[in-house]
Amino acid sequence: MTDSYLYPIVALLPLTACILVFQVNPYHALVIRGILGAVAALVYAVLGAADVALTEALVGTMLAITLYAVAVRSSLVMRLGVLESASATSLDVSQSAQPQLEQWLDNLRTLLIKHHLRLELVNYPDRQRLHQALKDQDVHAICTPLEAESLENQAIAADSPIYCTTIRIPRLYDILQSELSSSHLTPSARLAQFEEVSL
Amino acid sequence: MNVILIAMILALLIPIYEACQDEDIWQKMLAFASVATKTSMMILVVSVLRDDWMIGVVGVIILSVGNAALMLLAHILKRLNQL
Known part of the structure; x- marks a missing residue:
C-alpha cells in the first residue's frame, strides 16, 4: 500500500x-x-x-x-397546448396565423433554453378541449389566438391575430414575464396567468 | 512499471480537462468515453502488476459496462434533440 x-x-x-x-x-x-x-x-x-x-x-x-x-x-419540459388548426389545416387562417405562431414559438424556445427547459407542443382539436386540458393540469400552458371581440383595437386584429399564452404555473409565468419584459421581443404575443376558479 | 501508470494518469487528465471546459454535450460524451476506457485499462494494468485476478475480472466487467452506460446515455440525449 x-x-x-x-x-x-x-x-x-x-x-x-x-x-x-x-x-x-x-x-x-x-x-x-x-x-x-x-x-x-x-x-x-x-x-x-x-x-x-x-x-x-x-x-x-x-x-x-x-x-x-x-x-x-421528463421534468425539465414545458408542455404547451396549441390548437390543431393553427398549425396544420384551414388555408386562409394558416396563411396569416402560422408565421406569427411559429415566430412566437421560436422566441419561446430560445427563452426556455436559457433555463435548460424544453418546449413540447400538444395539439388539441378545438378551443374547449384546450381550456379543459389546462384545467385538468394536462399541460403547463396553452397558446390561443385572441378572439376579435375581446381585443381593444379590432383593426389590428383583422390582419394580425394576437396570441395569448395562458400559463398555469406561477414560477414559469414569472420567468417568462421577466425575460419578455427585459428583451423587448415580439409584441404580437401576450402572457396571462391562469387562475384556478375555486368552486 | 510505476512510470507506465504515472503516464496513464497524466493521459487521464487530458479528457477530464476537456470535459471541464467544453460546452458541447457531445464533446463531453467523448471525454466520458475516453475516461471510462482509460480507467478500466488502468485497473487491468494494476491487476497484472499485482498478479490479482479478482481485480482483473472486475476491470473487464467495468470496461464493458462503461461502454454500455455510454450507449444508453447517448440514446437518451439523441432523443432529447429530436423532440
Missing part, C-alpha cells in the same frame, strides 16, 4: 467531484457524474476493494445516470 502511483489516482476523485459541483446544465452534470463514477471505480479497484468497484460501475455509473437522464428529460 506504499505504491507511489496511489496518491495521484486518489487525488483524481476530489478533482472530478469539484468539476461536477460547478456544472450548471443538468445534462452536462450527468455526463460528469459518469466520469466521476469511472474514476471512483478506479480508486476502489486500486485500493483493493474489487466488489465496491464493481457495484460503483454497475449502479453508480450505469443505472443511476440512465434513470437520472430519464427523470431530468
